[in-house]
Amino acid sequence: MITVSDVSLSFGGQVLFKNVDLKFSEGNCYGVIGANGAGKSTFLKILNGELEPSTGTVSMPKDKRMSVLKQDHFAFDEYTVLDTVIMGNKRLYDIMQEKDALYAKEDFSEEDGERAGALESEFAELNGWEAEADASKLIQGLGLDEGILYSQMSGLSGNEKVKVLLAQALFGSPDVILLDEPTNHLDIDAIRWLEDFLQEYFGTVIVVSHDRHFLNNVCTHIVDIDYTKIKMYVGNYEFWYESSQMMQRLMKQQNKKTEEKLKELQEFVSRFSANKSKSKQATARRKLIEKVSVEEMPASSRKYPFIGFDMDREPGKDIVQVDGISKTVDG
Ligand SMILES: Nc1ncnc2c1ncn2[C@@H]1O[C@H](COP(=O)(O)OP(=O)(O)OP(=O)(O)O)[C@@H](O)[C@H]1O
Ligand SMILES: [Mg+2]
Structure with a gap:
C-alpha cells in the first residue's frame, strides 16, 4: 500500500533517520513508537507528503486515499461539525459544494444539467447518500450527541473538537489512516470505541502513540524509531518490548x-x-x-522508568503448603 524507499531526513545537520526502507500493507495496524523527539510526527508528515525527505521516496497507488488526523483545533471553526467530518473525504465534500451551487443557480442551463448528472453519479459512488448517517455514527461512537452535527465548530470545547477531528480522519473509508497521538484528551469510553474501530478496519492504519495499552490492543506491527533507524517488527507492543x-x-x-x-x-x-x-x-x-571486538551497543535515546524490588532474604523451598482442604456449597 505504502512503500518507503531509502528515506533519510536531517534538520540543520541533525540526522533524524537515514536509509529507511519499509512497506505498509493493507489490513495491518502499525504502531509508531520512539522517545520524545525521535521523529515520529516528522515521519508521519513524510508519509502524508507534508514534508519532503532529504533523500528517497514514499509511494502509494494513485487510486488509494489517505486520511490524516488534523492537529489544528481551530482550522474548521467557520464550519459546522457535519461539514468538518465530511471534509475527511475532500472529493465528496467538493462534489456536495459544487452540486449545491449548481442547484442554487437561477439560470440553470443544459450544460449545468449535464454537469449535475456527472456529479450525482460520482456522489452516489462515494456513498454520498450515507454521508450524514456515517458522520452521525462516528460522532456518537466517540460519545458526542447527534445534535452536535449542526453546531458550529467554533462553539465546541477542546475535547469535543478533538473527537470531531478524529471522526473526520475516520470518515469515508479511507485506504490509509494516519493518526498522531489520537488518544490524547480522549475519555476511556472513546478510546475503547476507537480500539474496536481500528481492530476491525479493512485498510492500513499507521498510528503514533505513547499509550502502551492502546498499542497492545490495536497493533499488528510496531515501527520503532531509534538510533536514527526505523525498524518494523511483527506483533503488538508487548511482544516488541x-x-x-x-x-x-x-x-x-x-x-x-x-x-x-x-x-x-x-x-x-x-x-x-x-x-x-x-x-x-x-x-x-x-x-x-x-x-576480538566488543560489539558496541548504541546508546538508546529512550529512558525507561525502572521499579525493582530487592529480596531481604531468599524464600524457603516451600512457599505455601496445603493439606486436606475441602469446601462444600449448599450441602
Ligand atoms: N521543521 C523543523 N525544523 C527543525 N527541526 C524540527 C522541525 N520539526 C521537528 N524538528 C525536530 O525534529 C525532532 C523530531 O521531532 P518530532 O516532532 O518528529 O518528534 P516526535 O517523535 O513526534 O516527538 P514527541 O513524542 O514529543 O511528539 C525534534 O528534535 C524536533 O525539534
Ligand atoms: Mg510527535
Missing part, C-alpha cells in the same frame, strides 16, 4: 564474555612476552586480541 529487552540482554552477555576473554589474553601477553620460551605464544595471542 519483551523481544527488544531480550536482544539487549543477549548483547550484554555476549559483550561480557568477550571482555573476559580479552582480559585473559592481555594478562597472558603481559606475563609471558618477556619469557623467551613463551614469547611465540604471546605474539599469537596478541594478534588474537587485535581480532
Whole structure:
C-alpha cells in the first residue's frame, strides 16, 4: 500500500533517520513508537507528503486515499461539525459544494444539467447518500450527541473538537489512516470505541502513540524509531518490548564474555612476552586480541522508568503448603 524507499531526513545537520526502507500493507495496524523527539510526527508528515525527505521516496497507488488526523483545533471553526467530518473525504465534500451551487443557480442551463448528472453519479459512488448517517455514527461512537452535527465548530470545547477531528480522519473509508497521538484528551469510553474501530478496519492504519495499552490492543506491527533507524517488527507492543529487552540482554552477555576473554589474553601477553620460551605464544595471542571486538551497543535515546524490588532474604523451598482442604456449597 505504502512503500518507503531509502528515506533519510536531517534538520540543520541533525540526522533524524537515514536509509529507511519499509512497506505498509493493507489490513495491518502499525504502531509508531520512539522517545520524545525521535521523529515520529516528522515521519508521519513524510508519509502524508507534508514534508519532503532529504533523500528517497514514499509511494502509494494513485487510486488509494489517505486520511490524516488534523492537529489544528481551530482550522474548521467557520464550519459546522457535519461539514468538518465530511471534509475527511475532500472529493465528496467538493462534489456536495459544487452540486449545491449548481442547484442554487437561477439560470440553470443544459450544460449545468449535464454537469449535475456527472456529479450525482460520482456522489452516489462515494456513498454520498450515507454521508450524514456515517458522520452521525462516528460522532456518537466517540460519545458526542447527534445534535452536535449542526453546531458550529467554533462553539465546541477542546475535547469535543478533538473527537470531531478524529471522526473526520475516520470518515469515508479511507485506504490509509494516519493518526498522531489520537488518544490524547480522549475519555476511556472513546478510546475503547476507537480500539474496536481500528481492530476491525479493512485498510492500513499507521498510528503514533505513547499509550502502551492502546498499542497492545490495536497493533499488528510496531515501527520503532531509534538510533536514527526505523525498524518494523511483527506483533503488538508487548511482544516488541519483551523481544527488544531480550536482544539487549543477549548483547550484554555476549559483550561480557568477550571482555573476559580479552582480559585473559592481555594478562597472558603481559606475563609471558618477556619469557623467551613463551614469547611465540604471546605474539599469537596478541594478534588474537587485535581480532576480538566488543560489539558496541548504541546508546538508546529512550529512558525507561525502572521499579525493582530487592529480596531481604531468599524464600524457603516451600512457599505455601496445603493439606486436606475441602469446601462444600449448599450441602
Ligand atoms: N521543521 C523543523 N525544523 C527543525 N527541526 C524540527 C522541525 N520539526 C521537528 N524538528 C525536530 O525534529 C525532532 C523530531 O521531532 P518530532 O516532532 O518528529 O518528534 P516526535 O517523535 O513526534 O516527538 P514527541 O513524542 O514529543 O511528539 C525534534 O528534535 C524536533 O525539534
Ligand atoms: Mg510527535
